[in-house]
Amino acid sequence: MNIALSIGHHPRSQGCDTIDGSFTEYSLWATHLPLLRQHLEAYGHTARIVNRTQAGGSTPSFAAAACNAVHADLAIEFHFNAADTPEATGTETLYWRGSALGKIAAEMLQQAMTGILKLRDRGLKTVSSPNDRGYEYFHKTRMPALMLEPAFAATNAGDWARLRDTMPALMAALAATIHRYSETVNN
Known part of the structure; x- marks a missing residue:
């Protein structure tokens, strides 16, 4: 299977900072997605790390173009959450409402993330309307696509600590789950 690992945001506008300021959304995933790619390649998959700048822009529609x-x-786009309150916590996965394969992948990866992070399961979030978060990314991808929000790393110190401290295990679990997804949809 060929998997696009899309780094959320872009070099000039890197998204939220972690609560301790050590990473942005862009820099966190640029640092850690090579490990996920390595695990996926060990399973025999092709994994490409992409970013919207490779498609010539900075908006989510360019992230879709890079994946396409x-x-x-x-396609999986990686982010982390922020909230108005430091009490907000948990893991969520977004997918395109009309994608049966996207929903299967979302369910599997959400379970893998909550299993490793041990954070509140905020569930799956469907995207179908121009007002929905990530609409342009989902609307323009030509394959099952997900957006992962594993933790409120920008505003909750506990969420950030869990994400930071479990990153190697999380990358391994995501790779194993993507491999299982591949076996599920190819059988």
């Missing part, structure tokens, strides 16, 4: 350009079978 590598002819991915599954």
Whole structure:
């Protein structure tokens, strides 16, 4: 299977900072997605790390274009959450409402993330309307696509600590789960 691992945001506008200021959304995933790619390649998959700047822009529609350009079978965009209150916590996964395969992948990866992070399961979030978060990304991808929000790392110190401290295990669990997804949809 060919998987596009899309780094959320872009070099000039890197998204939220972690609560301790050590990473932005962009820098966190640029640092850690190579490990996920390595695990996926060990399972025999092709994994390409992409970013919207590779498609010539800075908006989510360019993230979709970057995923489409590598002819991915599954696209996953990586982010982390922020909230108005430091009490907000948990893990959520977004997918395109009309995508049966996207929903299967979302369910599997959400379970993998909550299993490792041990944070509140905020569930799956469907995207179908221009007002929904990530609409342009989902609307323009040509394959099952997900957006992962594993923790409120920007505003909750406990969430950030869990994400930071479990990152190697999380990358391994996501790779194993993507491999299981591949076996599920290809059988």
